[in-house]
Amino acid sequence: MNRKSPVYLNALRAFEASERHGSFSGAAEELNVTAAAVGQMVRGLEEWLGMPLFHRSATGKTRLTPTENAERALPDIRAGLDRLGMGLDRLREFSTGGILNVAVSPAFAAKWLLPRIDRFQMRCPETDIRLETSLKLVDYKAHGIDIGVRYGDGTWPGLVAEKLMEEEIFPVCSPSFPDATGFAEPGDLARTTLIHDLSVDPAIGFVTWDMWLRAAGVREGQAQRGMRIDNSGAVLQAAIEGRGVALARSILARDDLAAGRLQRLFSEVLVPSKLAYYVVYRPEYSSLPKLRTFRDWLVEEAAAYQT
Structure with missing residues (x-):
């Protein structure tokens, strides 16, 4: 092994992902960079090697096709990247500090996690939380996510899912909403x-x-009109501002109800959700000390929240 040779790790990742996706844009989405940046890294690797890695077609074909030499080298490159990842994961097993990458929805972050995160930081000041907030189900491996909270039925292939909190669904509005009485x-x-x-x-x-x-015993066809919002936190905020009556998720609405910003309507109608909140993480990360600590803290907070 020539240890003096330049190590183009990011360029190798860009090349491997580009071949797998068949495009720079697909690789860019996985690596969270621009397609132009992926193309530049691949071209830089080609210049260092002194050979092309992809056929440049003049026929308008959009899918990248590796050259024969590149195709022969890909199995070793993939194996090497996998081994590097395993080595880094092994080092992380002994770390109690550093960054913990956490994925949650924007609404869960705003309405539940962020108002409580100071308590975790006081318990583990050596761990920095990096939040990834998205409505989409992010690929934990591709985005480097350690742990997260998801709302659903608990079935996500490749991830451990542990139920955290169940909830109820009910209508809410602002106490000052004109129609409330x-x-x-x-x-x-x-x-x-x-x-x-x-x-x-x-x-x-x-x-x-x-x-x-x-x-609630109401005939169908009476709930078609109204305001539509694709963020549960914004739904509650619209109700707080008196824009209408929202259908609230009890976990997200509890603090607003306790503070008097919202009031519940028809509490006698009980509609439990079939979905729940789950702590999710990759099974190979289950032994990370900071992941276990964060997971245990979430469970403690959820238990206190529901009492």
Whole structure:
């Protein structure tokens, strides 16, 4: 092994991902950089090697095709990158400090995690939290995520999922909302502005207004109009500002209810969610001390929150 040779690790990752995706843009999305940056890294590697790695087609074909020499080298490159990753993971097993990459939805971050994160920082000042907030289910391996909290049915291939909190779904509005005092029965909601939460797919069991109204004994077809928002935190904020009546998720709404920013309507109608919050992480990271500490802290906070 020539240890004096330049080591183009990022360029090798860019090359390998580009071949696997068949494009610089696909590799860029995985590596969280621009397609131009991926192309530049690949060209730099080609210049250092003195040979092309992909066929440059003049026929307008968009999928990258590796050269014969590049294709022969790819198995060794992939094996080497995998071994490097395993080595880094092994080093991380002994670390109690550094950065912990955590993935959560924007609403869960704003309404539950961030108001409590100071308590974790006081317990583990040597660990820095880096939050990845997205409505999409990020690829933990591709994005370097250590642990996260997901809302769903607990089935995510390749990840350990441990139930953290269950919840209930119910309507809420601002105490100063003009129509609030006139709601005598659930059917009265049909004459006001309803705020619809589009952040979770109803196909997996997410409770919609139609579903809640049916559970409350209201006939179908009365919940089609209103405001539609693709962020559960923004749904609650719209209700706080008096924009209408929102269908709240109890975990996200609890602090706003306790502070008097929201009030619950028709508390006698109980509609539990089929979905729940889960702590999720890659099984190969289960022994990381800082991951275990953060996971245990989440469980403690969730238990205290639901008592």
